[in-house]
Amino acid sequence: MEQRNVATGVQISRYAYTILAMIFAACLLIQVFLSGMAIFWNATNWQLHIAFVNFFQYIPIILLILAFTGKIKGGLRWMPVGLIVLVVIQYATVNMTNYIAAIHPVTGMGMFVLAINTAQASWGLSFQRTHEQVS
Incomplete structure (x- = not known):
């Protein structure tokens, strides 16, 4: 396999992917904080x-989209699909009134773990750019 420097547009997509993955994980932490404020302080915070x-x-x-424009391969390309599915599950469970509603915080935790894994795995691809494989 031939090793060469990554094209500028590809590298920009990879930087954006990593930064957005970190922002998404941070936003999930804020969501947990906001729900905690609603539960433990004032319900208007919902x-x-x-x-x-x-x-x-x-x-x-x-x-x-950035996974494709950044020519990201393997699991990192498909991790956003898992996040999309978990967001859909969040919306599906948020207004349920039975035990299935309890899935909402559990999938939120799963989403956070996947977001952290996505950001961490993409860090090396984006910021340790000695030579990367490009197809």
């Missing part, structure tokens, strides 16, 4: 929790 998701809910879709 509105912040509900509104804040509109700020970052589409980041996994952008990550998926």
Whole structure:
């Protein structure tokens, strides 16, 4: 396999992928904080929790696009699909009134773990750019 420097556009996509993955993980932490404020301090904070998701809910879709423009291969290319699925599950479970609603915080935790893994795995691809394989 031939090793060569990564093209500028590809590298920019990779930088953006990593930065957005980190932002998404940080936003998930903020979401947990906002829900904690609603539970333990003042229930009116649910509105912040509900509104804040509109700020970052589409980041996994952008990550998926950047995975292709950044020529990212393997699991890193498909991790955003997992995040998209978990966002959909979040919306599906948020208004349920039975035991299935308890899945909402569990999938939130899973989403956070996947977001951290995505950001961590992409860090080396983006910021340790001695020579990368490009197809």
